[in-house]
Amino acid sequence: MTGRLLVTYQLRCTAAEAPARARALAVEQSVEMPPEAIADDALRARVLGRVESIEPDPQGPGLQRATLSLSANTVGDDPAQLLNMLFGNCALQPDVALVDAHLPDTLVDALPGPRFGIDGWRAAIGPTAAGRPLSCTALKPQGMPPEDLARLAYAFARAGIDVIKDDHGIADQPAAPFDRRVPAVQAAVERANREKAGLGDPALAGHRTVYAPHVNGAPARLERQLALVRDEGVGAVLACPMLIGAGAFAGLVRERAGVPVMAHPAFAGGRISPALLLGRLWRLFGADATIFPNWGGRFAFGRDECLAIADAAREPLGRHLPALPVPAGGMRVERCGEMLDAFGPATMLLIGGDLLAAGPAMPARAAAFASALRAARTAGGAFPADRGSAAA
């Protein structure tokens, strides 16, 4: 592994304090000992973090922006160790936030990246998905038995929803254990897919709804879940990298699912730029799609932050495929046009509660959502070009 990472931190201190604070941070995130106590000069030069630049932070007075460089050799090729080097100890220092990180080409190349990417999602859904935005909804609430979740999934699939994911709160609990829930839901989705093929509706001819169950837990449990996903022919999986760990996400879910992987941001708060964490890093760790709370919903992410996540998921990044941005978190069907104007067609829109809130009208509302996104393919100039994507 050659080269150095360029890592930008926001420091809460005055401009006068910034050089000393940045030097202390460079020590903390590399050798974690007094540099003068390192007897080997060559070792110190190689491993000690360096302060490359300091400037005022545009976010406000009392904030500075320091860019450090770290040796790629301190990371090796491991996602968990990358997070350790970027934000291990300084996660415990509330005056530090992680703004951005540029990895050297060798490290970018060594990380797994998406296995299926945006085209992989579209291929799984079938020819009707080519070049258009995708619809996604969620099975919820947790606490429902497998047969009720399967009934709900059937209704969504018949309505033409592209991807149905488990609510991230549904894991492997007594109400709907993974090994009973997943076969039941998958069978229901397959039945709906067969029925759509016979409807004679050209908009749904060949349309395959894909189910993404939530895999969660310790590695042994994840392995059992992933084996079931493969055995049942399930089309995708959902995982929370911060709950299962970056290593399990990259090394287990991405490696063994055999289908596109959707990352969920649960437990991913903290002082790391969402574009870096949910966009670039999770894509490098193997996410084929990344869910994030869009602006104007139940979460505090702003418009620029959300667009930056989408950019990081789709922009050129070494040898890696682009990942689908998935804005979510309290979205409504009425906002689809606005979201597509902002994010472009290489996007998956996730709307959950708003469909369920329709009660008996849920199937019609789900069908309206799904068909709006199918129609968006032909809208052409109504959307801006995909932001930074070669895979639109």
Add this chain to the structure above:
Amino acid sequence: MTGRLLVTYQLRCTAAEAPARARALAVEQSVEMPPEAIADDALRARVLGRVESIEPDPQGPGLQRATLSLSANTVGDDPAQLLNMLFGNCALQPDVALVDAHLPDTLVDALPGPRFGIDGWRAAIGPTAAGRPLSCTALKPQGMPPEDLARLAYAFARAGIDVIKDDHGIADQPAAPFDRRVPAVQAAVERANREKAGLGDPALAGHRTVYAPHVNGAPARLERQLALVRDEGVGAVLACPMLIGAGAFAGLVRERAGVPVMAHPAFAGGRISPALLLGRLWRLFGADATIFPNWGGRFAFGRDECLAIADAAREPLGRHLPALPVPAGGMRVERCGEMLDAFGPATMLLIGGDLLAAGPAMPARAAAFASALRAARTAGGAFPADRGSAAA
């Protein structure tokens, strides 16, 4: 799984806004959909989070404290899913912090807890460790080759240090790959242990220094590392639960290391009370010792927070053994007395950089640190009784 979790959150809002904010949080952390859209009344009553109480937060105006109850059935028995229910989506809402969580007995009982506990550490070190505080230091900086790390470990072990851990930045990098580093360091520590047995120094008779290498990475890599730990007869391991994931920590490291496990707080910042996360939860997930940044060092934790972590690590907790609190993070040998006065003898003091900064005098300084803690056994009344511990 029966009963309900009682989870206390800090909300940044006015007292007038608090009831609605708390209700929204109860929805977010349970059903994550409009409750009125749940047709099944019994399901709603069972699974929807409930607001149990709201009161002003003593930390300041504009802050409220809301206690919610969540069904233990929504957790099952899984550490990762427990974190999901406690702080999954609301980790993305910056107006919410997680203050405390009391788990029902069934859930406490279902979680693994420490396998060795405080007595297990003392037993590993030998009879000289009975009833006294333990000394710990770190191999650093990363970037050193295995033979230099082994030389350093030998010097620490000869000085009578009880536990030598890898710096948490040392993982499985090219400079010192795990499978070359760990056998070399372990052999050096064993050589020192044999030599101490022949010194005729009663203070070191039977004293075994224990090496705790850092295991990190994806599950397959962790399994290889843990197999090597067992094959080489290594006495302990160090892991970062937030880097490898709570599931891998509880289900892989705790289950397969076969030796006491030390938890490191890297990447564990955020808005979760340190006493809850580093104390109670990591103990429940299997930590036999928990490292935290002590007050007066390079981190911002206050004295009360640190004492609360130690309480959570050692207080009665169902069937579970107590875990060792390990204050650290820029401590100096001169502060040992003060730290022991505060934490009592069922504590491990971790001092790293301050020993290395002594340069050629390092062995003498390490010996002074180690012997001060061995002597503390006989100081008797000089320490307060272990805070809340039956295992002192």
